[in-house]
Amino acid sequence: MSDAEWALVKNLLPVPGWLAGRGGRPEGYCHRQMIDAVRYLVDNGIKWRAMPSDFPPWPRVYAFFTRWRDTGLVTELHERLREAVRTGEGRGPEPSAAVVDSQSVKAGATVAHASRxxxxxxxxxxRKRHLLTDTLGLLLNVLVTPASTTDRDAARTLLPAAKKNFRRLARIWADGGYTGHLIDWTSQHLGLVLDIVRRSDDASGFEVLPRRWVVERSLCATRRSVCIPGSAGRNSEGGFWAE
Known part of the structure; x- marks a missing residue:
């Protein structure tokens, strides 16, 4: 990280127990090294054991990461970054509209049958990944399911979690896969307007559709992502997944 990036992050990190008077041994590696190591792993899509030798040992990096993930720190860092980007674009920190879509991806031979x-x-x-983004394409929520799960069924899990985290959310744009009973269900149970954006009947080939193109761009950008290692198949509200 640059010095400017570290200045924004360092005060968000938890205080080590030995500094807070809770006992324990002093940590052998600084938090900045740990953040850099995790970012390197995510950016290059490597395994934990393939961590280059100029970073701290991978078991230590993994231990720090899992501790931060389980205490919600990773999600908080992501949320603060999203709010900063929205504010820089002249938007409010919390979105009032979003776009939802899904994408099925082939699973490797090591993926358990029960989760595919x-x-x-x-x-x-x-597997199928279901993304909910704001109108800038920034992630709000992600759900990973077996590829056989329909978009409508997944939305019954994805949208309530998003409404809980983003109370200003009022409108969702979606494609034809979300039509039917889901429109009335979201209105009655969540107070959300589900707006279906359809392709024109005479269109052929690729067509950029209003609103929907934002989430489709995000799906393309995350095609090879391993955004948060170790969270494959989890429904992490506001978080990410790993292929």
């Missing part, structure tokens, strides 16, 4: 499925429409055996 077959998407008959896309002819893909694997």
């Amino acid at each position: 499925g077959f998407d008959a429409g896309k002819k893909i055996n694997g």
